[in-house]
Amino acid sequence: AGNGNNEAQLYLGNCYRNGIGVEKDEIKAFNCYEVAAKNGNNEAEFILGNCYYDGIGVQKDEVKAFNWYEKAAVNGNNEAQLYLGNCYKNGTGIEKDEVKALYWYQKAAEKGDKSAQYCLGLYYENEKNEIKAIYWYQNAVENGEIKAFEKVKKLAEQGHSNAQYRLGHFYKNEIFIEKDINKAFYWYEKAAENGNKAAQYNLGNCYYDGTGIQKDEVKAFYWYQIAAENGDKNAQYNLGLYYKNGTASIGMNNVKSLEWFKKSAEQEHNNAQNQLGFFYKYGIGIEKDEVKAFYWYKKAAENNNKYAQHNLGLCYENEIGTEKNEVKAFEWFKKSAEQGYIDAQNKLAICYENGIGSEKDKIKAIYWHKRATENKCSTEHNLNLYHKDKTHIKAAGSECENATEWIKKALEYKKVKLIPHHELINGVSLYTGGFGHIAKSFWTKTNNYVVCKKLKNTTIIKHDLLDAFIHELKIHLHLDYSDRIIRCLGISLDPETNEYLLIMQYANSGDLQNYLKNNFKNLTWNDKKKLAFQIADGLNYLHNEYVLHRDLHSKNIVIHENNAKITDFGISKIQNDQNSTAYIGNFGVIAYMEPKRILDPNFPHTRSSDIYSFGVIMWEISSGYPPFIKCTSDSDRAALGYAINSGTREVTIPNTPNEYAKLYISCWDQEPKQRPTINDVLDEFKRMGFGISAKIKEPVKDRNSLTLGSKTSDISTQSSDLYINS
Structure with missing residues (x-):
């Protein structure tokens, strides 16, 4: 200080002011402050x-106080900006001036001063x-001013909509008050x-997420629509998504x-x-x-959307709506990659690897x-560069460290x-079932419709969703592809x-349950037998591949061009391999379930x-309709489970051919050992005049192994062989 x-x-x-290491002396404190202030210390x-x-250490002087507040x-x-605002507001050391008071409050408030923010709130409240x-x-x-919270609450209770909204925001986001979604x-x-x-x-978000109220997609849409019509851009975006994807209650448009x-x-x-x-x-x-x-x-x-940055890079790379510019493509891939978008990270790696828009690195x-x-x-790009100097890489499969590693190596x-x-x-x-959500999409690269399946997280997953x-x-x-799958x-x-x-492949007539509902009147008995045979063949x-489906029902059979195909192998397992399942517990649609398992999950x-499921x-x-169709409530289904376990079955439909009825009755026999094998079933269909099995490839040699093997032993077909043209 002396220097x-x-x-x-x-x-x-x-x-000196606080008596720290020296006797308290307000005059000496004032003198030190004055020296520092006159030398420009803010x-x-x-x-x-x-x-x-x-x-403090000097005679009180409001004019000089004002002057120093103004300098600071x-x-x-x-x-100082807050205090200067107070001076102008109250006429302290200067003539009152509300305009200047407001100006300095605004300055302090914009820097996060909660008292200045509160003062501005008071001013504007008085100004209505x-x-x-x-x-x-x-x-x-948000900066911790309790008086401001009480003001908002009071205004909300008086019916001011903006205050009501802010109060809801405080309760939802735990701002200055304990979180309370209700x-x-x-x-x-x-x-x-x-x-x-x-x-x-x-x-709308509350109804969509079930925040403080039971989930209700219809009400969510209702409030999004009102907000959108009132100009809320977030609600407008959500409506766009609703109409883009479609829901059970709102069709795609x-x-x-x-x-x-x-x-x-x-x-x-x-x-x-x-x-x-x-x-x-598109x-x-x-x-x-x-x-x-x-x-x-x-x-x-330019508004920092990482997906758009990647898409813009693709535009520059592929001359979409603009001239080709590899440097700009690289720059936008880089911006997107730095925000964590993985497709852009791959693109950026390829750019560095090949010197595209940048020097090789x-x-x-x-x-x-x-x-x-x-x-x-x-x-799709091989990680050869990453693994180049490694002498040995294990085959993907059970030896992989984790699920992510398995996918990477696959x-x-x-x-x-x-x-x-x-x-x-x-x-x-x-369709949304117990284990996943099914959607139809158009694959632009192939001009074909495909099915996209996203799994749902459930309590019966053994480890995790991945x-x-x-x-x-x-x-x-493992299934190596059959026309029946x-x-x-x-x-x-x-x-x-x-x-x-x-x-997955898209079937143009939907699942069997809906197919029967829409087409049953036009089906001959020959058509019905053919469908049953095709399912049996699948x-x-x-x-033959040692796979147990374990969830066979009419929603897991799909129809494409009048041919039945089996789908949904989420809970399937390899026979005699207890580790080849991702789910634990008892599950399935009761009307199609093994009766012995309904009451005994360990069976x-x-x-x-x-x-048994096939017989149903x-x-x-x-x-033409599902079994026990009137059992819709939980109590009905519970009673149905006991009834099926005790031998209850559906009644044979009049005019059903005897050989057909006899076959499904034998399939749903109460005792598993009394049921026919699938070969027995096919023999019966052969006697009915159906015996041409779907063409399949040679079965894999080691059916119990799900490892992917070496790079040279590619068990998959070319993608062009996998489509069902619709």
Whole structure:
């Protein structure tokens, strides 16, 4: 301090003022502050103002207090800005001036001063400007100002919609108060009913997520629509998604989807801008226009949307709506990759590896390949560069360290095809079952419809969702393809949820249950027998491959061009291999389940259990509707379980051919050992005039092994062999 150091003078003043290491002396403290302040120390300027205001070490002088507050405020001290605002408001050391008071409160508030924010709230409340008042009160609450919270609560109780919305926001997000989703819903609902569009959007979220209220998709859509019509860009985007994907209650409508995405995009919603680019690129709901696609991708990318940044890179790379520019493609891939988008990370690695838009850089290529892999990325590009210096790599399969590693190596050895998610468009929800969600999408690369299956997390999954996904994928790989089995075409990764999808053949007539409902009157007995035979033939293939389906029912049989195919191997297992299942416990549709397992979950599921299910399906084909169709409640199903276990079965439909009825009755015999084998069943169909089995490839030699083997022993077919053309 003696050498003129301003900071030291300030600290010395604090020591004298508070008696730290020296006898307390306010006069000496004042003198130190004055020296530091006159030498330009901003904090000392503010403290000197306090000294003059409170008479600390000097005679009280409000004019000088004002002058020092002003110096400190002009130099950026936010506390001084607050105090200067108070001076102008109250006429302390200066003539009252509300305009200047407001100016300095605003300065301090913008720097996060909660007291200034509260003062601004008071000012705007007195001016009857509810929106600005609530805005500043909210900021003050978020910075811990209790008086501001009480103000918001009071305004909410008085019926101010913006305050009601903010109060709901506080309760939902635990801002200054304990989280209470019921109160959050209550205040959102109040505000929404009073016309607050942000509250209407959040109320839609509550109904969609089940926050503070029971889930209700119809009500969620209702409030999203009201908010969207009132101009809320988030609600407009959500409506676009609703119409794009379709639901059970809201049909898919690409024109409406485009309309809402456009409204949201024009308000700078970057996800909507990205979607709009996608719609123009593929001509969804509007004429294809690559220039407009590029425009909207660019808007979204500049608004920091990582998916759009990747898409913009693709535009520059592939001359979509713009001239080819590898340097710009590289730059946008890099921006997207740095935000963690795995497709872009792969692209960036390839750019560094091959010197595309950038100098070759092996180290950076390895780095980005590794980043993508660590992010559970599936990539078609071989990771040869990453593994180049390794002398030995284990085959993918049971020896892999974890599920992610298994997928990585399955792709590396080209046992599984990666289908880029952006190639799957126009998704429509088809069915949600106990284990997964099924949707139909259009695969742009092949001009074919495909089925996308996303697994659901359930309590009966043995390990985790990814393990369950891999289990089903392994079963598909093991089955080696038969015309009676729905084939897996590959996998994809949803970039928004980071969840894997199984991509499978699409059957143009849907599942057997709905097929019978829509076509039963036109089916002859010959048609019905043919369907039953085809299912039996598929089951024969499974059993020859030592696979137990374990969940055979009419929703897991699909019809394509009047031919039946078996699907859904989520809970299937390899016979005599207790480890080849991803699920534990008792599960299935009661009417089709092995009777012995209904009351005894430990009873083993064998081939005869699949035969029982097949017998029930045969009856369903004869009747045109599911078994025990009137048993809809939980209590009905519980009673049905006991009845089936005691021998109850459906009654034979009049005019059913004797040989057909006799066969399914033998299949659903109460005692598993009394049921026919699948070969016996096929022999019976042969006697009925059906005996041409589907063409299959040579069975795999080691049916109990689900490892992928070496790179040279590729068990998969070319992707072009896997499609069902619709």
